[in-house]
Each structure stands twice: as structure tokens, then as C-alpha cells.
Amino acid sequence: MDIEDVRDDIKKVLLTKEQIQRKIRETARKVDEDYGGNNLVLIGVLKGAVNVMTALMGYMHTTCPIGFMSLSSYGEGFESTGRIRVRSDLNVDVEGKDVLIVEDIIDSGNTLHWLEGYLLENKKAKTVNVFPLLSKPSRRKWDIFIKYPGYEIEDEFVIGFGLDYKECYRNLDSIAVLKPSVYQQERM
Ligand code: PRP
Numbered sequence: 001m002d003i004e005d006v007r008d009d010i011k012k013v014l015l016t017k018e019q020i021q022r023k024i025r026e027t028a029r030k031v032d033e034d035y036g037g038n039n040l041v042l043i044g045v046l047k048g049a050v051n052v053m054t055a056l057m058g059y060m061h062t063t064c065p066i067g068f069m070s071l072s073s074y075g076e077g078f079e080s081t082g083r084i085r086v087r088s089d090l091n092v093d094v095e096g097k098d099v100l101i102v103e104d105i106i107d108s109g110n111t112l113h114w115l116e117g118y119l120l121e122n123k124k125a126k127t128v129n130v131f132p133l134l135s136k137p138s139r140r141k142w143d144i145f146i147k148y149p150g151y152e153i154e155d156e157f158v159i160g161f162g163l164d165y166k167e168c169y170r171n172l173d174s175i176a177v178l179k180p181s182v183y184q185q186e187r188m
Pocket residue numbers: 045046047048049071072073074075080103104105106107108109110111112164
């Protein structure tokens with residue numbers, strides 16, 4: 001789905017398809033160089049990371065296992081509850097492995113903070129790093145090191161490329177700011 005399909009619902013385009021793909025392609029090159037296809041496992045955080053994971057894997061020139069976890073801290077709300085809900089546990093072995101977490105966005109950092117601890121302590125990963133396509137630094141509640149930074153954005157309601165509003169718009173190929181009128185009824 002492209003931006004013309006959702007023109008009436010969006011305030012502005014934040015990142016074009018080309019900008020997104022360029023960033024992921026550059027990151028894939030760095031991941032190839034840094035890990036060289038050795039000992040690496042990619043972990044995607046469902047559901048938002050699906051688009052980024054697929055693109056990243058496709059651009060890499062080395063191969064490695066992948067896995068997914070389904071986590072949620074927002075439900076249908078707008079603010080992270082801070083309580084991470086495991087909808088579905090990790091489906092790949094990461095013991096002794098170098099893990100790269102693939103995310104669509106880091107907002108408060110609650111999810112990532114929890115997941116890093118879980119992978120290191122419970123799943124015995126050797127190292128854990130992260131590639132988030134987007135980051136909202138102004139919202140951060142935890143001091144988080146981002147080894148592979150994507151784009152830093154303002155605190156706006158963004159949709160597309162994995163990011164949803166009420167489970168829709170994930171299949172948009174760019175990232176856009178949603179019109180407040182689309183969701184403001186819900187916030188009143
Ligand atoms: C989003 C996103 C991250 C998390 C980031 O997931 O995919 O996992 O929130 O927010 P945080 O830094 O404040 O923890 P969400 O809970 O909306 O689930 P979804 O990916 O299934 O949409």
C-alpha cells in the first residue's frame with residue numbers, strides 16, 4: 001500500500017519508501033561487516049518489526065538464524081503501560097549467540113529494556129544489540145544504547161512500515177503522521 005491509498009488519513013509523510021529502504025540497506029551492510037555471518041541471530045519483535053526484519057534480511061549478504069517474540073505494552077492505548085506482555089515466547093535458541101533485536105520503533109524504551117534483560121539473563125545470549133528503524137528520544141525512560149540507529153523523530157503519532165493504529169496501516173510502504181481527527185475521538 002502506498003501513500004495515495006491513505007492520503008485522507010495522514011497529516012504528512014515523514015519518511016518515504018526510498019529513505020526507509022536506504023537506511024535498512026546501509027544497516028544490513030554494517031551488520032554483514034560487524035558479524036560476518038558468525039554467531040548472529042536476528043530477533044524481531046512482533047508485530048511491528050515484520051517489515052523491517054524482512055527488508056533487513058533481504059539486503060544482507062550473510063545468513064543467520066532468525067526468531068520472533070510477540071510483545072506488547074500498549075494494547076490499544078496511546079501510552080506504554082510499562083508492563084510487558086509476552087504474547088508469544090522466543091522461537092529460536094540464542095544461548096551464547098550475538099543477538100540483534102530488530103524493531104520498528106523505540107519510544108519509552110520499556111520494551112527494549114525488558115527484552116535485553118530477558119535475552120541476557122533468561123535466554124543466556126552472549127551479546128544483545130538493537131536496530132530500531134525509528135526512535136523517539138524525547139519519550140525515553142531508560143538510557144538505551146542503540147548500536148544501529150535508524151531515524152530519530154519527534155513525538156508524533158506515526159503509522160506505516162509495521163507501525164499501526166488499531167492494527168491498520170502496517171502495510172504502508174512509507175511512514176506518515178496520522179491526522180489527529182482519525183484518533184482524537186478516542187482520546188476524549
Ligand atoms: C511497539 C513497538 C515496540 C514498542 C516500543 O509495539 O513495536 O515494540 O511499542 O515502545 P516502547 O519503547 O515504549 O516500549 P506495540 O506494543 O505497539 O505492539 P505491536 O508491535 O504489535 O504494534
